[in-house]
Amino acid sequence: MSPKGNIIVVSLDEIVAMVVQDDEIEIRTKTRRGRPLRNLAEYERLFAPFGFEKASKSVIVNTDRIWTFCEENKTLYFDKKA
Numbered sequence: 001m002s003p004k005g006n007i008i009v010v011s012l013d014e015i016v017a018m019v020v021q022d023d024e025i026e027i028r029t030k031t032r033r034g035r036p037l038r039n040l041a042e043y044e045r046l047f048a049p050f051g052f053e054k055a056s057k058s059v060i061v062n063t064d065r066i067w068t069f070c071e072e073n074k075t076l077y078f079d080k081k082a
Contacts, residue, residue, distance in 0.1 A: 008034060012050050016065045018043055020058035 014029045020040055027036050036043065044052070044060050055061045 008032070010034075012047065012052075012062070013064065015052075015062050017055075017062065018052075018060040 010027070010029055010032070015027055016030060017028050018036065018040060019026050019028060025036050025040055027034050038046075040058070040060065044054055047060065047062075051063045052060050053063055
C-alpha cells in the first residue's frame with residue numbers, strides 16, 4: 001500500500017525483499033516500500049517457486065536480486081547498481 005492507502009501492484013522481479021519489523025510486514029523494491037495484504041508465511045509459500053527464499057525468521061529475499069554475501073558480517077547485498 002502506498003502512504004495514502006492506495007493499492008500499488010508491483011511485479012515479482014521488482015521485489016528485493018519482504019521484511020517483518022516491529023510486527024509489521026513491509027515489501028521493499030529499489031524505489032518503494034509498502035505493506036502487503038497477506039502474512040509472511042503465505043508469501044513464502046507463494047513466492048518460493050519464483051526464486052524467493054527465507055533469509056531469516058523475519059526476511060524473505062528475491063535471490064535474483066542478491067549481488068553478494070559478506071561472510072564476515074553475514075550480510076546480503078542487493079543490486080550492485082542500486
